[in-house]
Amino acid sequence: MAIPEFQTFMRPVLQEVADRGPVLTRDLTVIVADRLGLSEDDRAEMVSSGNKTRLFDRVAWAATYLCQAGLLERPRRAVLQITAAGREALQSGPERITRAWLQEVSPQFRIFSLGAAGDESDANAVAETAAAALTPDEAIRNAHRQLDEALGQELVERLVTASPAFFEHTIRELLVKMGYGEGRHAADVLGGAGDDGVDGVVNLDTLGVDQVYFQAKRYRQDIAVGSGALRDFFGALALKDVTKGIFVTTARFSESARLTAEKLNKRIVLIDGAELARLLIRFSVGCRIRETYKVSEIEEDFFE
Incomplete structure (x- = not known):
């Protein structure tokens, strides 16, 4: 089977953390893959940048969203544990947890989704992004590919x-x-x-x-x-x-x-x-770079 889109991982991630107590993110990746019955080929599939597996990317983003919504927390680096709100979500929440549902039940996640200012004018854009069922990394890569395809056609x-x-x-x-x-x-x-x-x-x-x-x-x-x-x-x-x-x-x-x-x-x-x-x-022949976006990530050695 193909790797499911990342929202499919949110409830399994929440359930496994609830069942096992504090768990390392890297261990959770294997646990959730076993739960979903992913093949070895699925587990080895890399994102387009080639620096991590698609499986790890989607589990990590699912965990990030659950933490932002207050359903999971990180008591220490790379460790996840469930909160009281997370246990409540497992009992009364939907079988499939989505970004749209997290926005409904978690004000802090809604602020996170709309940006620090909580600008309501961005609500439609957020809804469209949620409907696409892509992680932010995937959305950026998809948009970049579409821009390149259009540019290549014009060239x-x-x-x-x-x-x-x-x-x-x-x-x-x-x-x-x-x-x-x-x-x-x-x-x-x-x-x-x-x-x-x-x-x-x-x-x-x-x-x-x-x-x-x-x-x-x-x-x-x-x-x-x-x-x-x-x-x-x-x-x-x-x-x-x-x-x-x-x-x-x-x-x-x-x-x-x-x-x-x-x-x-x-x-x-x-x-x-x-x-x-x-x-x-x-090789920038007949075209030039218009803008460059820097995507930063945590420097783990800094926090050792």
Whole structure:
């Protein structure tokens, strides 16, 4: 089974702490996973940042919300125990504890949810967030992904409508920012008459002894680049007597094109529109960082 959204963990967390007395958060993660029958694969699944498991993240957020609502408390670092209000919630509360319910029964949690000022104008936003059933970390990551997807789509659309020369120079800049290219002429655009079927070259060493050639093709995003284009590029690489090539397009590659690239006895890397968008954003080509949000967490060593 997939890991449930984090609100599903709140009652099991509350119940296990009630049954076992003071318990360490890290021990609680295993206990609740056993209670919910999560598989080893579920338990090992990592959040997108890769610094903790999704299971630990959701148990920790469930515990945080229960503490903010006064149903759990932390008598010492990383230890949880139930309060009288928590025991009352187990007896008379719903089978599924949610953020919306915690807001109804706990004024302190309502203040926490709406912000320190308790601004009532934010109530609708909080309700929408609660309905999404995401932890704050997950909500931030989801919003970031949506922004990147929209930005990537716009970047590719603009490249499709730009001139061929502009697109070729964009790919050159991207490759250089990715760390490819050495020497005075790290990478050059060769597009135009007499380019012998390639659009640019990247020097992998200072003297340009080892080189990679690239092909940059602008197509509408609904078009699939076929195997013929790959064979043409392969032929161009053979004329240059090189073994490495990069084929970049704003469109996508057909299955036959990908199979052709795998079978050719030259190393040809394929970058389609979706991957191109991710790389442009990652290496800040054609876009820039507008805002940076810092998310802080407790420094446990400080409290030792």
